[in-house]
Amino acid sequence: MIRFSREEYLDGARLTIESRKTAEEAADQIWREGYDNLFLTAVGGSTVPMMAAAAIVKEMTDLPVFVEQAAELAVRGNRNLTAKSVVVTLSKTGDTRETVEIAGICKGKGCRVVSFTRQEDSPLGRNSTFFIPMRHENGVEYEYMLIYWFVLRLLYLRGDFPEYPRFADQMEALPENLLRIKEEFDPRAEEIAAAYWKEPYMIWVGGNEMWGEVYMFTMCILEEMQWIRTKAVTSGEFFHGTLELVDENTAVFLVKGEGACRILDERAERFIRKYGKKYVILDPRDYDLVGIDQSFRWILAPAVISTILVDRLAAHMEAHTNHDLDYRRYYRQFDY
Amino acid sequence: MIRFSREEYLDGARLTIESRKTAEEAADQIWREGYDNLFLTAVGGSTVPMMAAAAIVKEMTDLPVFVEQAAELAVRGNRNLTAKSVVVTLSKTGDTRETVEIAGICKGKGCRVVSFTRQEDSPLGRNSTFFIPMRHENGVEYEYMLIYWFVLRLLYLRGDFPEYPRFADQMEALPENLLRIKEEFDPRAEEIAAAYWKEPYMIWVGGNEMWGEVYMFTMCILEEMQWIRTKAVTSGEFFHGTLELVDENTAVFLVKGEGACRILDERAERFIRKYGKKYVILDPRDYDLVGIDQSFRWILAPAVISTILVDRLAAHMEAHTNHDLDYRRYYRQFDY
Numbered sequence: 280m281i282r283f284s285r286e287e288y289l290d291g292a293r294l295t296i297e298s299r300k301t302a303e304e305a306a307d308q309i310w311r312e313g314y315d316n317l318f319l320t321a322v323g324g325s326t327v328p329m330m331a332a333a334a335i336v337k338e339m340t341d342l343p344v345f346v347e348q349a350a351e352l353a354v355r356g357n358r359n360l361t362a363k364s365v366v367v368t369l370s371k372t373g374d375t376r377e378t379v380e381i382a383g384i385c386k387g388k389g390c391r392v393v394s395f396t397r398q399e400d401s402p403l404g405r406n407s408t409f410f411i412p413m414r415h416e417n418g419v420e421y422e423y424m425l426i427y428w429f430v431l432r433l434l435y436l437r438g439d440f441p442e443y444p445r446f447a448d449q450m451e452a453l454p455e456n457l458l459r460i461k462e463e464f465d466p467r468a469e470e471i472a473a474a475y476w477k478e479p480y481m482i483w484v485g486g487n488e489m490w491g492e493v494y495m496f497t498m499c500i501l502e503e504m505q506w507i508r509t510k511a512v513t514s515g516e517f518f519h520g521t522l523e524l525v526d527e528n529t530a531v532f533l534v535k536g537e538g539a540c541r542i543l544d545e546r547a548e549r550f551i552r553k554y555g556k557k558y559v560i561l562d563p564r565d566y567d568l569v570g571i572d573q574s575f576r577w578i579l580a581p582a583v584i585s586t587i588l589v590d591r592l593a594a595h596m597e598a599h600t601n602h603d604l605d606y607r608r609y610y611r612q613f614d615y
Numbered sequence: 616m617i618r619f620s621r622e623e624y625l626d627g628a629r630l631t632i633e634s635r636k637t638a639e640e641a642a643d644q645i646w647r648e649g650y651d652n653l654f655l656t657a658v659g660g661s662t663v664p665m666m667a668a669a670a671i672v673k674e675m676t677d678l679p680v681f682v683e684q685a686a687e688l689a690v691r692g693n694r695n696l697t698a699k700s701v702v703v704t705l706s707k708t709g710d711t712r713e714t715v716e717i718a719g720i721c722k723g724k725g726c727r728v729v730s731f732t733r734q735e736d737s738p739l740g741r742n743s744t745f746f747i748p749m750r751h752e753n754g755v756e757y758e759y760m761l762i763y764w765f766v767l768r769l770l771y772l773r774g775d776f777p778e779y780p781r782f783a784d785q786m787e788a789l790p791e792n793l794l795r796i797k798e799e800f801d802p803r804a805e806e807i808a809a810a811y812w813k814e815p816y817m818i819w820v821g822g823n824e825m826w827g828e829v830y831m832f833t834m835c836i837l838e839e840m841q842w843i844r845t846k847a848v849t850s851g852e853f854f855h856g857t858l859e860l861v862d863e864n865t866a867v868f869l870v871k872g873e874g875a876c877r878i879l880d881e882r883a884e885r886f887i888r889k890y891g892k893k894y895v896i897l898d899p900r901d902y903d904l905v906g907i908d909q910s911f912r913w914i915l916a917p918a919v920i921s922t923i924l925v926d927r928l929a930a931h932m933e934a935h936t937n938h939d940l941d942y943r944r945y946y947r948q949f950d951y
Contacts, residue, residue, distance in 0.1 A: 322851070322852065322854075322855050323852060323854075323855025323856060324855070324856075337691065337692075337693045337694065337695075338691060338692060338693075338694065339694060340694055341694045341695045343679055343695075348822075348849065348851045348852060349851075350851035350879055351822060351823055351849070351851050351876055351879065354875050354876055354878050354879060355673065355674060355823060355874070355875040355876050356673075356674060356875070357673045357674075358673065358674065358675060358676055358677045359673075359677045359679075377851070479816075480815075480816060480844050486684075486687060487687055487691060498848070498852070498855065498856030498857055499855065499856045502846075502856045502857050502859060502860050503855075503856040503857075503858075503859045504859075506859055506860060508816050508844070508846065508860060509846065510838075510844065510845065510846055512834070513684065513687070515658070515684045515685075515686035515687050515713070516658065516659060516684060516834070518658075518659075518946070518951070519658050519659025519660070519834065519835065519839075519946075520659060520660075520834030520835045520838045520839040521834055521838050521839075522839075522945050522946060523838060523839045523840075523842055523943060523944060523945060523946060524838050524842060524844060525945070538691070539690050539691040539692070540687055540690055540691050542690050543686055543687065543690060546951070549951065550945075550951045553951075554945065607859060608859060609858050609859060609861070609886075609890065610854070610855075610858060610859060615854070615882070615885065615886045615889075
């Protein structure tokens with residue numbers, strides 16, 4: 280597979296699984312100490328596994344869980360953010376300005392700050408109460424695994440997710456599944472890229488626990504790394520505006536989920552198949568997850584979609600556009 | 616002013632102010648009865664004043680306030696939604712499918728459902744516990760006024776917004792201010808429309824309490840009513856992807872706010888002015904609000920922007936594009 284190292288990927292799996300215990304022990308300690316609510320805060324793509332976790336736990340718990348963009352939270356605050364809050368942040372580099380800042384603000388308020396980042400001795404690590412090593416090179420799926428081992432264990436401890444121990448163990452089988460799924464999807468990624476790389480604009484649709492992936496792939500990959508114009512909209516909201524843009528010349532991508540909101544994806548799918556001409560339907564159900572219970576699939580579906588999009592489709596887009604995924608004209612090039 | 620009736624607008628103001636007492640009395644009764652949390656739920660443009668209210672109250676209260684897309688909430692649920700929840704819905708026609716459905720589900724659960732709609736004897740009205748008449752013909756600003764008279768009074772009763780009585784009275788002066796602001800903005804609306812109506816794609820930036828307006832104008836006006844492609848992104852998140860699309864050929868609109876997050880709008884503004892060539896900066900601070908305290912301006916800024924965009928700019932766009940704002944090829948044309 281192009282732009283992919285099997286060795287590096289398996290290394291990422293090993294490093295991620297090594298951090299499971301640290302993530303779970305942080306949850307255990309916080310549970311013992313007590314806490315009032317949970318803030319999940321980051322910027323851009325780092326918020327994505329948090330968006331999924333927050334959408335998923337709506338069905339499981341009445342624990343107040345807030346997802347906040349770090350810069351907004353830093354300048355505006357939130358009256359629910361107190362010394363009894365647990366604040367989760369994530370930044371691979373550990374130096375993302377807004378994330379480092381919000382961690383510092385929250386630590387100063389007396390919150391427990393749980394940070395997922397590469398180095399303990401980084402600006403983010405130094406602003407944290409709990410450091411969860413996140414040492415993989417590539418793969419948003421590894422961020423999901425770590426966030427789930429922390430957030431869903433907190434729910435388990437409250438009695439909101441009794442199946443957690445089985446889920447947490449089975450999640451260790453996710454990387455080998457995703458490796459196989461990458462290989463299965465790879466020819467389709469090439470087909471899609473070959474057919475769509477010249478599109479000047481794409482509509483991407485998908486909702487609830489899948490929304491983060493739609494949000495990220497459009498903004499952080501297509502816009503930031505390929506300079507392709509996009510619109511992202513949830514499957515429910517698609518019918519309240521964006522649908523009017525659908526015609527035979529407009530590229531539409533639908534990301535389906537496997538949870539309760541799948542019915543809304545199916546509604547969008549019927550519409551797109553009927554009135555669109557250029558469309559791609561991406562369905563995590565097309566891929567087996569060996570060793571993982573059917574009932575956990577919807578929780579892992581965002582990671583399945585992430586691996587086929589952020590890893591495979593992006594690589595094949597780059598091969599066609601010749602626009603280097605690593606090139607930025609503005610981002611982190613200078614102060615703004 | 617084109618596509619505008621002064622008489623109808625002033626009529627809308629009178630009808631809206633007539634409903635103030637009903638909205639406030641509903642809040643008073645709910646406060647006396649007690650409640651655990653507040654759900655604000657609708658679809659598309661009807662969610663917009665709710666988005667603003669939810670963003671604003673983050674700074675005022677620790678009352679749990681949830682904004683939910685009605686279709687997602689209906690199929691997925693939320694563990695915080697109980698018989699002790701207050702559920703606010705809004706639909707001018709009173710027959711929006713998803714909104715009628717969620718109101719029915721919530722009423723069935725024993726929640727108090729507070730609906731802002733035209734007719735008590737509508738599908739939405741019949742699924743509600745409290746009916747707040749919303750009888751104006753046009754003007755999202757009137758939806759803001761009604762939502763604020765309910766939600767911010769609830770906060771006042773909790774002791775979270777002691778300035779409410781003064782704010783609520785002063786809000787009655789909003790329509791006359793907005794009428795003047797429409798007239799002031801109208802020549803600029805024509806200038807902007809003349810310069811930008813041919814743009815095939817626009818980036819719109821704005822965040823926190825202004826986000827709903829950016830969301831709505833792009834999706835419900837430009838996409839749905841003008842078939843113009845758009846990207847909407849918050850001022851904070853703009854720097855994590857979309858910024859890379861800015862170049863001399865890309866139209867960028869920035870909607871500034873007057874609250875704590877203005878500093879993030881200003882950061883986006885500096886970037887856009889430096890690296891963009893085609894841009895429009897819309898700032899509610901350019902307009903006086905006579906008879907309204909400075910300290911309330913940020914709460915009303917979304918209504919100011921709404922009146923200049925949804926009313927004035929949309930009308931001038933239509934005049935140039937010759938694309939009838941009332942024409943739809945799909946929406947509500949048939950079942951899907």
